[in-house]
Every structure is written in structure tokens, then in C-alpha cells.
Amino acid sequence: MAANFGGSSGDSRRGVASPRPKGREAKNTFCRNVTIYGHCRYENSMWAPFPLRPAPDNPPACPYIHDPSKLNQNENAKKRFNADSPSFTPLQASTNGSLTPSARSAAISPKAANAAVFTPKSQRSSKSRGGLSSSSHSSLTGAAVSTPSLQTKEPALEWHPQEFQEFVPQGYEGQLVDATAQASALAYDPFSSGSAVPAIGASNHQASSINPYAQDPSGLTGASYYPNANSFQTAPSYHLYWPIGPQPTNLLAYQRTAHDFFIPDALREELQRKAEVARSIFPNSALPQVEHYHTLYCLDTAQQKNQTLFGYQTLVYKAVSSKDGITYALRRLENYRLTNENAIRSIQPWKRVFNANVVTIHDAFTTRAFGDSSLILVTDYHSCSKSLLEEHFKTTPMPRFHGRQAASTHVPEQILWSYLVQIGSALKAIHGVGLAARLITPSKIILTSKNRVRLNACGILDIVNFDNTRSLSELQADDLLQLGRLILCLANNNPNAHLALQKSMELVARSYTGRLKECIQWLLNPQPTPTTPTSPTGGPPVAKDIDNFLSGIADQFAAVFDSELHAGDVLTSVVSRELEASRLVRLLVKLNMINERPELDASIPIPAANASSPSTSWAETGERYYLKLFRDYVFHTVDANGHPKIDLAHVIDNLNKLDAGSDERIALVSRDEQNVLIVTYRELKKGLESSFQDLVSKAGRAGR
Numbered sequence: 001m002a003a004n005f006g007g008s009s010g011d012s013r014r015g016v017a018s019p020r021p022k023g024r025e026a027k028n029t030f031c032r033n034v035t036i037y038g039h040c041r042y043e044n045s046m047w048a049p050f051p052l053r054p055a056p057d058n059p060p061a062c063p064y065i066h067d068p069s070k071l072n073q074n075e076n077a078k079k080r081f082n083a084d085s086p087s088f089t090p091l092q093a094s095t096n097g098s099l100t101p102s103a104r105s106a107a108i109s110p111k112a113a114n115a116a117v118f119t120p121k122s123q124r125s126s127k128s129r130g131g132l133s134s135s136s137h138s139s140l141t142g143a144a145v146s147t148p149s150l151q152t153k154e155p156a157l158e159w160h161p162q163e164f165q166e167f168v169p170q171g172y173e174g175q176l177v178d179a180t181a182q183a184s185a186l187a188y189d190p191f192s193s194g195s196a197v198p199a200i201g202a203s204n205h206q207a208s209s210i211n212p213y214a215q216d217p218s219g220l221t222g223a224s225y226y227p228n229a230n231s232f233q234t235a236p237s238y239h240l241y242w243p244i245g246p247q248p249t250n251l252l253a254y255q256r257t258a259h260d261f262f263i264p265d266a267l268r269e270e271l272q273r274k275a276e277v278a279r280s281i282f283p284n285s286a287l288p289q290v291e292h293y294h295t296l297y298c299l300d301t302a303q304q305k306n307q308t309l310f311g312y313q314t315l316v317y318k319a320v321s322s323k324d325g326i327t328y329a330l331r332r333l334e335n336y337r338l339t340n341e342n343a344i345r346s347i348q349p350w351k352r353v354f355n356a357n358v359v360t361i362h363d364a365f366t367t368r369a370f371g372d373s374s375l376i377l378v379t380d381y382h383s384c385s386k387s388l389l390e391e392h393f394k395t396t397p398m399p400r401f402h403g404r405q406a407a408s409t410h411v412p413e414q415i416l417w418s419y420l421v422q423i424g425s426a427l428k429a430i431h432g433v434g435l436a437a438r439l440i441t442p443s444k445i446i447l448t449s450k451n452r453v454r455l456n457a458c459g460i461l462d463i464v465n466f467d468n469t470r471s472l473s474e475l476q477a478d479d480l481l482q483l484g485r486l487i488l489c490l491a492n493n494n495p496n497a498h499l500a501l502q503k504s505m506e507l508v509a510r511s512y513t514g515r516l517k518e519c520i521q522w523l524l525n526p527q528p529t530p531t532t533p534t535s536p537t538g539g540p541p542v543a544k545d546i547d548n549f550l551s552g553i554a555d556q557f558a559a560v561f562d563s564e565l566h567a568g569d570v571l572t573s574v575v576s577r578e579l580e581a582s583r584l585v586r587l588l589v590k591l592n593m594i595n596e597r598p599e600l601d602a603s604i605p606i607p608a609a610n611a612s613s614p615s616t617s618w619a620e621t622g623e624r625y626y627l628k629l630f631r632d633y634v635f636h637t638v639d640a641n642g643h644p645k646i647d648l649a650h651v652i653d654n655l656n657k658l659d660a661g662s663d664e665r666i667a668l669v670s671r672d673e674q675n676v677l678i679v680t681y682r683e684l685k686k687g688l689e690s691s692f693q694d695l696v697s698k699a700g701r702a703g704r
């Protein structure tokens with residue numbers, strides 16, 4: 001007997017937990033209708049608290065009989081105290097409550113002994129409904145059981161089945177309560193690895209477990225696709241909530257919090273802030289629509305504009321394309337006059353540069369939408385990004401970053417190596433397609449997330465300085481020189497450090513390792529030197545190109561690559577956790593579409609509806625009824641004092657088990673606390689699926 005209806009707490013190991021902890025559970029002692037293995041403790045003398053020789057004024061109290069006084073009235077006439085009555089002999093445990101004829105006749109009245117033998121519902125014909133036994137079938141799933149053995153022993157009890165509305169879940173009528181299944185059910189331990197013991201109707205159960213992922217496991221049409229399709233397979237245990245991937249922290253069990261279930265706060269806030277900034281608009285913006293880009297939003301908050309880089313004043317806007325709905329960044333060069341058609345075509349090869357450290361370029365065109373002749377360069381938009389200039393050299397507060405002040409402190413060497421590796425990788429991609437970045441300066445490199453840099457505004461100088469006569473190799477060598485200057489400035493925390501080269505290098509030598517200093521020197525040196533970029537021991541002169549630079553810092557590449565992989569692992573772990581959340585959202589959507597649905601009442605013919613009870617609505621009958629009780633069980637739990645119990649773990653645990661269709665049982669108590677239904681999550685899941693399919697088919701019919 002696994003069910004513990006009268007105890008203060010359910011057997012949580014077996015999952016027979018009451019939905020109403022303590023206070024309400026205590027009341028359940030008097031529940032009239034109990035579904036599963038519903039032996040009355042009183043009728044089964046093995047459970048009887050004392051011998052069945054009651055004194056007239058002291059009848060036995062049966063905690064499971066709704067109105068014990070009726071028992072007294074009926075029994076008083078028959079069970080007067082009789083000194084000659086045979087003494088009570090307890091049943092042997094091995095009989096499991098099945099009385100032998102002799103024992104029965106000795107213990108109870110002859111009339112009771114002649115009472116009709118209890119027959120489980122599934123073994124009866126449907127015509128036999130209506131008598132006492134018709135209300136007392138003991139189908140394991142959700143059927144109301146009026147203590148079947150009691151009626152066998154005590155036929156004179158005034159037990160009116162019509163008082164109780166019989167609950168018959170759809171699709172479970174044919175299930176038997178056989179001894180084997182019951183024994184298996186009692187032996188079932190959901191937490192043991194071999195928990196393949198079926199709870200109900202072993203054969204049905206097996207059939208439904210062939211493919212645990214199939215929405216309709218009974219449909220065996222796809223059986224040939226699954227090896228060992230005919231053998232029993234346990235349900236996947238993902239309901240135990242087991243995020244895969246490396247664990248970022250080693251918290252102890254008691255340190256685990258609700259945060260463990262969801263995306264880390266810092267990451268969530270960052271992503272939400274990015275989404276918020278990406279959606280932001282100026283309510284009464286006077287900015288025009290440019291081609292198919294609308295909802296322009298100026299990202300440039302700098303008071304002073306630097307015209308020296310391009311020779312034109314530039315502004316950066318965020319805008320949405322009406323073609324694909326994606327947000328882009330538009331860089332505008334004011335008062336630009338296109339003199340050569342080929343100049344703007346030079347942007348074409350840049351569209352093929354697809355590198356994680358280069359802001360992708362999509363298009364370039366000229367426009368008069370702003371009232372002047374402007375050049376527009378369309379690139380990817382990276383929300384909440386800021387330039388290295390803003391990050392490392394400016395100390396003024398920036399409202400766009402929620403008051404965060406740009407740091408102007410010592411930049412750790414690891415970050416400088418990371419920048420070197422990332423920009424080196426970008427240059428490799430750019431030089432590889434016969435281009436040069438031409439502009440590697442703090443204001444044109446953006447930080448799009450933590451330590452993640454991208455070269456911005458590439459290709460603009462190719463348009464603006466189209467007639468430039470410098471060779472590609474010169475421009476590419478200049479890229480390395482500019483990279484050296486950038487790292488020197490960052491290491492000195494001074495945007496003009498390259499102007500005092502010797503002093504700046506001395507500072508680098510004091511603050512950083514010799515390897516970094518050599519690397520910067522190699523980049524700044526216009527001629528090939530006898531050393532590789534980072535080799536302390538020297539070597540033959542090598543050409544100064546991006547390939548030699550990258551091979552010289554190969555060890556740093558490995559370190560950065562490793563940390564990026566770790567970061568990727570952490571994100572994968574977070575995503576897998578969110579995957580669990582989205583799975584539960586889908587489940588909740590289904591559950592809420594079914595629960596207490598008002599419009600599907602009796603006026604709408606439902607194929608599965610019980611014709612004998614036309615007044616009952618769709619949402620209150622069949623599987624929907626226990627889905628409703630399940631909703632109460634999961635979300636409306638109360639504590640011993642009847643106060644709402646807010647337990648996220650309880651909700652997530654139950655939803656996961658429902659999704660997995662676990663064989664674990666739960667006791668669902670009706671709202672009037674007169675019925676207890678004991679169902680497995682597997683049955684709940686089946687009911688959820690069939691009810692939802694019912695809804696879908698009705699929606700389909702309505703749409704036709």
C-alpha cells in the first residue's frame with residue numbers, strides 16, 4: 001500500500017505526494033472516493049485497529065467511511081454483542097486481504113457473506129452499471145473507488161452510488177486492476193535506474209513506451225524506424241532537469257538557487273539591455289528615411305567630430321531595413337561628392353569579408369535624403385557597442401551605457417594580447433582577399449561584448465581615397481604599423497603615445513613582459529628585423545606580413561582560442577538550460593489552452609463526451625478534469641495553514657515530469673476535497689496530448 005491518504009506527508013520517494021500539504025491532507029482522511037488501490041483499511045481486517053467484536057456502544061470508527069453513523073445504524077441490528085461470536089482472527093499478510101469463505105462466514109453475517117462478489121469495472125459489461133458495484137470499479141486511473149471490498153463484506157450499508165458522480169477518464173476504462181500490476185506498481189521506484197515497472201495495465205504500458213518521443217506512442221507505423229521497437233524502453237529521464245555541458249561553478253547543494261534554472265543574471269541583463277537599445281527610437285525624430293532604411297536613430301553622442309580620418313564629418317545611425325526588418329548601422333559622410341563611379345564599386349570586395357573581428361559591410365550608396373549629398377555605408381549593427389576610444393581613453397560619463405564611466409586604467413597584458421590576436425585574425429581575412437584595413441585606430445574599433453573587438457569603418461577610405469596611388473603591399477604594411485601604434489597607445493593609456501615613441505616604449509618595458517614589447521617593436525619597425533615578432537632568441541630576417549606576424553604570436557593565439565572555447569562552452573550550457581525553459585513554456589501553453597476552457601460546453605458535440613451527462617462541460621470531464629486538478633496541484637499549492645505556497649522547484653519538477661511522462665504517481669485532490677485521483681504523469685501526459693489534439697481538431701473544423 002503505497003498511498004498514504006491519512007498521513008501528514010506523502011511518500012515522496014514514491015511520488016505519492018498530496019497536493020494539499022498537511023492541513024488539507026489531514027482532511028483527505030474523509031475523502032469518499034479514492035481512485036487507486038482503494039482498500040478500506042477497516043474492511044481489511046489486516047488493517048483493523050482492534051478485533052471485530054465491538055461493544056454495542058462502542059462501534060469501530062472507520063476513518064474511510066464518510067458517515068460512520070450509518071454504519072452504526074445498520075450494524076447495530078445485526079451485530080449485537082454476543083459472547084458466543086467467534087473471536088477475530090487476523091488475516092495472514094500473504095492473503096493480502098482476500099478472505100477465505102470459512103473466515104468470512106465466521107467473521108461476518110451470513111447475509112454479508114452472500115453478497116455479490118466485487119468485480120472490477122473492466123470485467124463487467126456496461127449494462128451492469130447502476131448497482132452498488134457499478135460505482136465501485138477500481139480502475140487504477142482516476143476512477144472513483146468506493147472501497148470495493150467493503151461492499152462485499154457489508155452489503156447492508158446504505159451506500160448510494162448515485163450520490164457520487166462517477167469519474168471515468170477517457171481511454172482508461174479497459175484497464176484492469178490485476179494483482180501482478182498492482183504488485184509491480186507498489187514495487188515501483190521512480191528513482192531507481194531500472195524503473196521500467198509499469199504502473200497500470202502492463203500490456204498497455206509497454207505498447208505506449210515503444211517510442212518515448214512519439215506524440216502518439218500507440219501509432220506503430222514508424223516502428224521500423226526504431227531499432228528494438230518491440231522491447232520496453234524506459235522514458236528519458238530529462239525530467240530530472242540535467243543541463244549538459246561544463247558547470248561554470250562548483251556550488252554546494254544548499255547553495256543552489258532559482259538562478260540555477262535560468263540564464264545568469266549578468267548575461268540576461270546584457271542581452272536585454274542590447275535588445276532595449278536596439279529597439280529604442282526618437283519619438284519625434286526629424287531624421288528622414290534613407291532608401292529603404294527607416295526609423296533612423298543617431299548613435300553619435302560625441303560633441304566634437306573628428307574630420308581628419310576621412311576628410312568628412314561622419315555620423316553613425318541605427319536604422320531598420322524595410323526589406324528584411326533587420327537593424328543596421330548607417331555611417332554617413334556629410335557633403336561627400338562622388339566623382340568616380342568606380343569609387344563606390346570598390347566596396348564590393350568588402351562584402352565578401354566575413355570575419356568575426358570585422359564589422360560586416362552590406363552596401364554603400366549616395367543619397368540626398370539629408371538635404372546634402374551624403375555617402376552612406378551600411379554595416380552590421382552591434383547594439384551597445386562602444387569604441388576602444390570610449391572604453392580606454394575617455395573618462396567622461398556616458399549616459400548611453402547607463403552612467404558607466406569609461407575606464408582609464410592600466411590595461412592587463414592578457415587583454416592586449418587578445419586584441420592583438422583578434423585584430424591579427426581580422427587582418428588575415430582582409431589581406432587574404434587583397435584588401436587593406438587602412439584604418440586601425442581606437443575610434444574605429446568597436447567592442448561588441450566583453451573583450452570582443454571588431455574593425456569598424458573598413459572600406460570607407462577605399463571609396464574616399466579611390467585615386468590613392470599607394471600599393472597594396474604598402475597599405476598592408478601600414479596596417480601592421482597602425483596595429484603597433486594602437487597597442488602602444490593602449491599600453492600607455494594615452495591616445496598620443498606613439499608621438500613620443502622612446503618614452504612610451506620604456507613605459508611598456510616597465511609595465512609589461514619583454515615579449516609584448518618585442519611584438520610592438522616588430523610592428524612599429526618599418527623594415528624586416530632579424531627577429532620574429534615574439535622570438536626572444538632571434539632568427540633569420542622574415543618578411544613583415546600578416547602571416548609571419550601570426551606565426552610569431554602562435555602561442556598567444558592558442559591561449560585566446562582556449563579561453564574563447566571555454567566561453568563558448570559556458571554559453572552552450574546556458575542555452576541548454578534555456579532550452580529546458582522553452583520546452584516548459586510549450587507545455588504550459590498547451591495546459592492553459594485546455595484548462596477551464598469556457599466555450600467548449602455541452603452544446604458542442606464532443607466525440608469523447610459522456611452522453612449520459614450532457615450538462616458537464618468539456619473542460620470539466622474526462623482527461624480535462626484531472627488536468628485541471630493537476631494545474632491546482634502544481635500552481636495552487638497551500639501550506640498547512642492554507643497560505644499560498646510559492647515553490648518554483650515544485651512547479652518545475654512537476655512540469656518536467658509531465659513532459660517526460662514519468663511513471664511516478666501523484667494524488668490529485670478535487671476542490672471539494674471529496675475525491676482523490678491517483679494518476680501517473682504518463683497518464684496526465686497522454687490526457688494532455690489527446691485533449692490538445694481534440695482542441696486542434698475543433699479549431700480545424702471551425703476554420704473550414
Ligand SMILES: Nc1ncnc2c1ncn2[C@@H]1O[C@H](COP(=O)(O)OP(=O)(O)OP(=O)(O)O)[C@@H](O)[C@H]1O
Nearest residue numbers: 299300302305306316329380381382385386387443
Ligand atoms: N556598427 C556599429 N554598430 C553599433 N554601434 C556603432 C557601430 N559603429 C559605430 N557605432 C557607435 O557609434 C558611435 C560613433 O561611432 P564613430 O565611429 O563615429 O566614433 P566617434 O568616436 O564618433 O569617431 P569620429 O569622431 O571619428 O566620428 C560609437 O559609440 C560607436 O560605438
